[in-house]
Every structure is written in structure tokens, then in C-alpha cells.
Amino acid sequence: MKSKGRKWLWLALATFPTWLAGCEKNNEHNTLTVSPSRIEIPAGGGTDSLVVETNASNWKISSKIASWIQLSHNFGKGPKDVVTVTVNTQTTTNRSDTLIFTAGDATPVEVIITQGATQLDYTLTSNVSQLNFSNAEDSSTIVITTNASQWIITSQAEWINCSQLQGTSGSTEIKVYVSDNPLTQNRNGDLVITAENAPTVVIKITQEASLYPSYNTSPLAPDASGMGSTAQQIASAIKVGWNIGNTLEAIGGETAWGNPKVSKALIDLVKASGFNAIRIPCSWNQYVIDQETAELNPDWLDRVKEVVQYCVDANLYVILNIHWDGGWLENNCTVQKQKENNAKQKAFWEQIATHLRDFDEHLLFASANEPNVDNAEQMNVLLSYHQTFINAVRATGGRNSYRVLVIQGPSTDIEKTYNLMKKLPRDKTPNRMMVEIHYYTPWNFCGMEKDESWGKMFYYWGKDYHSTTDTERNATWGEEETVDRLFGLMKTQFVDKGIPVVLGEYAPTRRSNLTGDALQLHLASRAYYLKYVTQKARENGILPFYWDNGGLGAFASGIFDRPNLKVFDQQALDAIMEGANQ
Numbered sequence: 001m002k003s004k005g006r007k008w009l010w011l012a013l014a015t016f017p018t019w020l021a022g023c024e025k026n027n028e029h030n031t032l033t034v035s036p037s038r039i040e041i042p043a044g045g046g047t048d049s050l051v052v053e054t055n056a057s058n059w060k061i062s063s064k065i066a067s068w069i070q071l072s073h074n075f076g077k078g079p080k081d082v083v084t085v086t087v088n089t090q091t092t093t094n095r096s097d098t099l100i101f102t103a104g105d106a107t108p109v110e111v112i113i114t115q116g117a118t119q120l121d122y123t124l125t126s127n128v129s130q131l132n133f134s135n136a137e138d139s140s141t142i143v144i145t146t147n148a149s150q151w152i153i154t155s156q157a158e159w160i161n162c163s164q165l166q167g168t169s170g171s172t173e174i175k176v177y178v179s180d181n182p183l184t185q186n187r188n189g190d191l192v193i194t195a196e197n198a199p200t201v202v203i204k205i206t207q208e209a210s211l212y213p214s215y216n217t218s219p220l221a222p223d224a225s226g227m228g229s230t231a232q233q234i235a236s237a238i239k240v241g242w243n244i245g246n247t248l249e250a251i252g253g254e255t256a257w258g259n260p261k262v263s264k265a266l267i268d269l270v271k272a273s274g275f276n277a278i279r280i281p282c283s284w285n286q287y288v289i290d291q292e293t294a295e296l297n298p299d300w301l302d303r304v305k306e307v308v309q310y311c312v313d314a315n316l317y318v319i320l321n322i323h324w325d326g327g328w329l330e331n332n333c334t335v336q337k338q339k340e341n342n343a344k345q346k347a348f349w350e351q352i353a354t355h356l357r358d359f360d361e362h363l364l365f366a367s368a369n370e371p372n373v374d375n376a377e378q379m380n381v382l383l384s385y386h387q388t389f390i391n392a393v394r395a396t397g398g399r400n401s402y403r404v405l406v407i408q409g410p411s412t413d414i415e416k417t418y419n420l421m422k423k424l425p426r427d428k429t430p431n432r433m434m435v436e437i438h439y440y441t442p443w444n445f446c447g448m449e450k451d452e453s454w455g456k457m458f459y460y461w462g463k464d465y466h467s468t469t470d471t472e473r474n475a476t477w478g479e480e481e482t483v484d485r486l487f488g489l490m491k492t493q494f495v496d497k498g499i500p501v502v503l504g505e506y507a508p509t510r511r512s513n514l515t516g517d518a519l520q521l522h523l524a525s526r527a528y529y530l531k532y533v534t535q536k537a538r539e540n541g542i543l544p545f546y547w548d549n550g551g552l553g554a555f556a557s558g559i560f561d562r563p564n565l566k567v568f569d570q571q572a573l574d575a576i577m578e579g580a581n582q
Contacts, residue, residue, distance in 0.1 A: 029104065032102070044118060056078055056105075056106060066095075070088065072084035123148075131206070133178045136384065141176070142174050181207045186206060211343035216354065222397055226361055238277045241278060242278055248307065270314075277543070278311050301351065321365070350396060357398045365389075365405050368386075370438065383424075389405070390425055434500045487540040503543060511555065539582075
């Protein structure tokens, strides 16, 4: 027994190295080679290649890559791959970095990248080394400083552009522009700035991914047919407009707020009554069929297109907007919501603009409705929403390349617009922009339905329409001189500079709960208000669009009995037309 045991032990020890080596070999299934193992980049920069071979399904570089080294890719698949190594910058000291390649369970491979120092005669610097952008089209400023005679900027990324690509000694301010990122992943690019015998400067540029996929999937070449009029020429053609209020913007559906579906007969009645333009307040957010992608219901797009067609067939100009829409945009002109809202604004307008792209210049698009803005920070956010709107529409091409676009002032309030809207968004198509404001001044007369701590309701407006018996209900502010002053501000700020202004909404409600002489005086002063505001708007180059909410009772502003397709408030209609024809 003992001799057999010793023999077994001797055999086991004799075969142990072979058995152990066999286990190691069986556990290492993957191989990895990278050649060469060392790359030496010239002092002035250059490009070389690495060959990666592996039987693993994929490989990657596991180490952090130095900023002065650019690789064509840092991961790939077997069995063979080629990685391009580029160094665009120069250095005044020797430098090196080690790349560590891994593949499955293969032994990692190290590759050393080195670059020798160069003797530089000139300096070249930038005030920034990194620029970060949101997914929307945007720009930023860099400053290049050098004592070399000339510098040059190069970039391999088509989505990055600069206001100038070369310059001379001194300090030069450059605008860097990025286009919309249609991808759902971040993208990166470099600006490489060089000058002879000066250190190379690389500015890293990163742009965030889009939250939603791009819906600009079929852009067309610009088409100017039927789009020959500028914003000023269209403004000259619009006499007076009418709102299909409380209808296509109604939350819950087109008839949810008590009005019937819009018919061709209604549009023809509006045209026959003297209006030659229609504003269509429209909801979109409730018609999203996929919240993950912001895709709009195609049936709703078709319905809106049908209503626009009614208007265009009647030779009416049409302004189509994204209205209150649940408040997702107009109640959130904030930095916190800016990224999210710009993504939705882009997705919606790409779909709307593409679907309605074939209409001629009779159709105008409007970015929003009454965006709530009170300060400069919120104004900047609103401008980004408008910029996204303009970019999205223009990018769809075709007739949209020339379509007139309407942007809203802060809260569509005249004084806020005058004080806060000091600049406008960029539009690559000149003379195709209008600004929109609304006018419900004084609110005590136009909309207040009960007395408040800050003021009482006004029943009578205008210097010749005050009551001698019901004096506490006479307007004490906001009368003719206010109209003149505020409309004059818009004329000075925009109209005189070639930018038409749309008075997208105005209307004092009917206080038909009054009786007798009080009712008659109120209705007469209301008619005077409509005539005066309409007339003064036109005199100041402002395009008036009456707000008709469809209501026929007290505190409503309906002119037309929509269910019965007839004029309901002839007095108001006559006053508007008299003001428009002065």
C-alpha cells in the first residue's frame, strides 16, 4: 500500500506543471495584439496608425486618452481593425501617454504615444479650451490672440462654423456657430487653430443630444413660388383680422369649449363680413400620441390643414400658432425648462411646418401665444424658444424657406415688449418676420367680471361716453391717450424699422347683464373702443385681429352666431369695419 501511494504521489507531482499550464491555457480564450507598440509623433504634429488584431468579439481602450491625442475611434470589433492616431498640436516640452487596449479575457496591451518638443517663435492662445452647447442651433464667442502674422482655423465637423476662418496678429473675436443636433446622442468636434512656428490650439466642442428624434426627415430645396411678398408687403395687404377663439385650441377637443367645429361656411361668412385675415389659435400638446418621441397625431395635423385650406380658399391670410396648449411653453419661460421646451418646440414645429409646407404666402406661422415673461433672464429664454421655432420651420425647406413668421413679445404686453425685447432672433431669410402683441387695456373695461381690491369694473370708456349718473363705472385710466402712447411705442420700436406688428388679440367683453340706459351707453362706448383701437392700430402700422371667443352672452365677445352661421353683434362688427376703413 505504501509503495503504491508513493508511486501515485510521484506521478502527480511529475505531471503537475503540465496540468496547471493546461488549466491556464484553457481559461485564456482570447488573444490581442496591437502594433506598433510605440508611436513617435513629430514635433510639428502628424498622423500614424495602429493595427489591432483579436479573436474577441470586440476591443476597447480602457485608459483615459490625453487631450492632445485624437483617435479615429477607441473601441471596435475583431478580427482586425485600424486606429488612426492624430496629434494636431505642438508642444514646447517632450510628452507621452500610454494607451491600454483590452479585448475579452486577453492580456491587456500597452501602446506608448510620444511627441518631441519644438522650438516656437510665436505665441497663439484662445480664451477658452472647451465650448458646450445645447442641442439647439446656437453660437458662442471666442477670442484668438497671437503675435504671428497669420492664423487659420480648421474643423472636420460640418455642424460647426465660424464667422471667419483666418486672421492676423493681435486679438480677434470670433463667433462659433453650431447647427441643431438631430441626433439622440451627444456629438463632439474640434476647432484647430494654427499659426506658423506657434503652438497649435485645439478647442473642444460638445453639443448635447436631442430629447426627441428629428421630424425634418424630408427637407426640400427652397421654393419661392407663391412666396414673393415680404412681411411688410403682407402687412400692407392685411386690413383687419378675426380669431377663431376657443375652438381649435380648446383642451378636450375642438368643440369642448362650446363652439361648433369650424366649417367652410363659417369662414366664408367671416370673409363676407369684411375680414381678410384669420388667426387660428391651436392646441398641439394634447394631440401627442407618443410622449417619448413627441409625435403628433396625423389626424389632427390633417384637421388643422383642412381649416387652413378653408381660409386660403377664401383668399384670407392665416396666422397659425401654438396657443396656450396647457401652458407647457408660455408658463415656463425659465432656465430650468429651457432645454425640455426647446426640444418640444422643435419637434412640434418640424411636424407642423412639414405638414403645411405647400401653402403659399397666405399662411403665416406664429411661435407661441402669450409667453409669461417679467425680466431679462426670462426674455432670453423666450428668445431661444423663438429661435428654435424659426430654425425648425426654415429647415423644412420648400415654401417654408420664405414663409413669414410671427414672434411674440414678452407676455404680448406692449410695455414689457418695449422694455425687454431689445433684440430679435436670427432669421437667414430677410424681411420675413413680424412681432405680436395683444391689447386688453384697461382690463377693468375689457375683461374684469367683478370688482377687485385693486380696482372696480369699468362700464364706460372714451371721453364722450362717460355716464353722468353711474360715475363710479367710468374709466379712470387706459383711454384714448393710452392707446395712442402704447401703439406709438410699437411703431417706433418695430414698424418704423421695417418689422410689422400684429395686434393678435383685442376685445372688450359685452356686459349684457346691464339693462336700460346703462346697457345702451356701455354698448355704445364698447363700439367706440373697437373703432378707436382698430383705427389707431392701422394708423401705426399694426395689424388688428379681433378676439372672438364664440360666446353670445354676458362677458363674451362673439360677433358671429356660429351654430346658425349669421352675424350676432352687428354693432361691434360695424365699429371694427369703420375703424379699419378710416
